[in-house]
Amino acid sequence: MAVFSLMLVVFSLTTGEFVVSGILPDLAAGLGVPLSAAGLLTTAYAAGMIVGGPVVTLLTARVSRKPLIIGLVATSVLANAASAIAPGYAVLLVSRMLAGLVVATFFAVAIATAASTARPGKQASTVGKVVLGLNLGIVLGAPLGTFVGQHLGWRATFWSVAAAAALALLTVLRFVPDRPSATTGPVAGELRVFADRRVQLAIALTAVGNTGVLTVFTYLAPLLTEVGGFPPGAVPVLLLGYGAGAVLGNAVGGRLADRALLPSLAGLLATLVVVLGLAWLGGGHPVATVVSTVLLGALAFAIVPGMQTRVITAAGAAPTLAVAVNASGYQLAAAFAGWLGGQVVDSGAGLRAIYPVAAALTVAGLGIALYSLRRDRRESSAQGSLPGGRSRTS
Structure with a gap:
């Protein structure tokens, strides 16, 4: 139930992030601003996540975990309520940034807390259960929030997100156990974790390994209609298939990472490269497009539990800060993916060229x-060769 409570919070936060795109025309009309200005509301949320990840995590490093979680979720409730009653565009823009500020830190604390409660050898699959809230927020929460906004107004959407976060907060109060703070020493000492080469590689793996598939996801709707040949009305159904694949991939990826973390990540990334290539080759065939869309959803989220667990295990004494920065890195990758896809389209290569570009980026992640796998094995071999099997540092 503790993990379920954390998953509910992730669901509400993810819904709050992705639902804005579905009510963008209503927001623009209601606020009397251009659509491009309304689009900056999603940028404000992402900017809050990028900045809030390292900053909020460092500032709260000495706070016990349960009070911190309660404070972060309460902030989300208040920020979404402020969005619902915002009298104008400027206030709404600020409230969206405030809502985003707490997300990366909460995600990091939730993952670290879930991992600490997991049985030995089950860290990745337990993390995967928390990440399931991300899948459900995209597949279920955002469409429901869009439906509410279209029928009851955009303010009702933000009230719904606030209510979902408040409900999740009640389950947190009841079921999530308290844990000591992430550090008892100088907060600045937490930054030493980023001098570790394994942590650097783990964060780089998340940022680079996800950029390709994020580029495809950003332009998935036009890829389905203009390349795949589907009518616009079929896009929600195909996105549902993507989401169903994401839920399945998240569960399978967690189990694979429990068994062999880096080997499974390498295998999944290699498979993702192949699927992106097949999506490029079969882009004009409806059946091939449907199959590749579901597989892309599955693989995009199959790599997430392992990547998060890799950061936790590499960071050792400071996992919360490392995971928060990792979440900020993921948001930077998403922002870069949106820009990169636009550059590919504007270059004259066409939408379809996004697939091979995404495959090349995924090869870099692979x-x-x-x-990292070779480096770990070399270190293990070196440690095993010392007298008594002790490491050089012991």
């Missing part, structure tokens, strides 16, 4: 995974 290279980081293989290098």
Whole structure:
């Protein structure tokens, strides 16, 4: 129930992030601003996540985990309520940034807390259960929030997100156990974790390994209609297939990572490269497009539990800060993916060229995974060769 409570919070936060795109025309009309200005509301939320990840995590490093979680979720409730009653565009823009500020830190604390409660050898699959809230927020929460906004107004959407977060807060109060703070020493000492080469590689793996599939996801709707040949009305159904694949992939990826973390990540990234290539080759065939869309959803989220667990295990004494920065890195990758896809389209290569570009980026992520795997094995071999099997540092 503790993990379920954390998953509910992730669901509400993810819904709050992705639902804005579905009610963008209503927001623009209601606020009397251009659509481009309304689109900056999603940028404000992402900017809050990018900045809030390292900053909020460092500032709260000495706070016990349960009070911190309660404070972060309460902030989300208040920020979404402020969005619902915002008298104008400027206030709404600020409230969306405030809502985003707490997300990366909560995600990091939730993952670290879930991992600490997991049985030995079950860290990745337990993390995967928390990440399931992300899947459900995209597949279920955002469409429901859009439906509410279209029928009851955009303010009702933000009230719904606030209510979902408040409900999740009640389950947190009841079921989530308290844990000591992430550090008892100088907060600045937490930054030493980023001098560790394994942590650097783990964060780089998340950022680079996800950029390709994020580029495809950003432009998935036009890829389905203009390349795949589907009518616009079929896009929600195909997105549901993507989401169903994401839920399945998240569960399978967690189990694979429990068994062999880096080897499974390397295998999944290699498979993702192949699927992106097949999506490029079969882009004009409806059946091939449907199959590749579901597989892309599955693989995009199959790699997430393992990547998060890799950061936790590499960071050792400071996992919360490392995971928070990792979440900020993921948001930077998403922002870069949106820009990169636009550059590909504007270059004249066409939408379909996004697939091979995404495959090339994923190959780069695969290279980081293989290098990390080789490095770990070399270190293990070196430690095992010392007298008594002790490491050089022991």
